[in-house]
Amino acid sequence: MIFQDPMTSLNPTMKLGKQISEVLKIHRNMNSKEAKEEAIRLFKAVHITNPEQRINQYPFELSGGMRQRVIIAMAIACNPKIIIADEPTTALDVTIQAQIMELIHELKEEMETSIILITHDLGVVREFADRINVMYAGKIIEGGTVEEVFKKSKHPYTWALLKSMPTLDSDIKSELYSLGGTPPDLLEPPIGCPFCARCEYAMEICKEKMPERTDLSTTHFTCCWLTHEYAESVE
Ligand code: SF4
Structure with missing residues (x-):
């Protein structure tokens, strides 16, 4: 799992090497020496410079982007089949966002793992996803390939999401589209x-x-x- 905010996802009182070694000792039965060596290897895999020194540092000594790399190193420490990345770049500035997304993509290819990316950023979705599920009020309301969802969407909520995305040829004088109203109260969901x-x-x-x-x-x-009516009418 890669969490949203790297500033609060690490234990501030433990050195980075110890945090990652704990995972390796518990889940991969490594001894202290093996865990240390593997922690250094994992730091290298996520492009952390000077990993031998970094493992002796505390989280506060690292930037947000570097901390997110440490979280990613922990996430891949047990060779997962699936990584859930929950808004992994929201708390980072734009240039670092791109680097972190590139890193996640690179690791996905290298490790042949799958990523479930949870995000509001449609630009990131378009660039990195293979398949998309659009959710509203806790339910999946449309799903398809990137091409199908971006070019052939059939759900009014997906249309509203796509309309609210600025494009390079948008008229800069016109206001961005925003959807009126609020989501339903999930304690009393509509029938x-x-x-x-x-x-x-x-x-x-x-x-x-x-x-x-x-x-x-x-x-x-x-x-x-x-769509249901449309599908029935063409059957
Ligand atoms: S047309 Fe009906 S079913 Fe479809 S999104 Fe609107 S309210 Fe929901």
């Missing part, structure tokens, strides 16, 4: 479509029944009554 109160295409059925999943291709699906 029908959770997006109903904010959807300009809402129909009667949307208030009464949760939309069923409609498969539009082997990889593309949506949960929206609009």
Whole structure:
């Protein structure tokens, strides 16, 4: 797991080498010497300079980007099949964001691991994802390949997300699109479509029944009554 905020994800009272060695001793049964050597190797793998010195430092001595590299080194320490990265670059500045995303991508290829990337940043999604699941109010409402979601989206919430993204040819004088209303209260979730109160295409059925999943291709699906009706009409 790679957490969102590298400033609070590490133990501030422990040296970095000790934090990573703990993982290696518990999960890979290494002794202290082996764990130290492996910690240095992992620091090198995530491009931390002077790893032999870094393992003796505390988190406060490192920048945000460097700390996120340490977190990534810990995340890959047990050769995971899946890494969950929860907004891994939100707390970092833009140039460091790009470096961290490049690193995660590089490790994914090298280790043949899968990444579940949770993010609000559609630019990052477009560049790094293979498959996308769009979530609203705790539910997946559309899924597909990058091409399908960005170019052939069929769900009004995905349309709103894409419309709110600035592009290079956007008119700089016009205001950015923003979706009105607020998400539903999940303590009292609506019976029908959770997006109903904010959807300009809402129909009667949307208030009464949760939309069923409609498969539009082997990889593309949506949960929206609009698409359901469309799919039925072309059957
Ligand atoms: S099911 Fe209805 S309310 Fe929900 S997104 Fe589709 S059209 Fe809008």
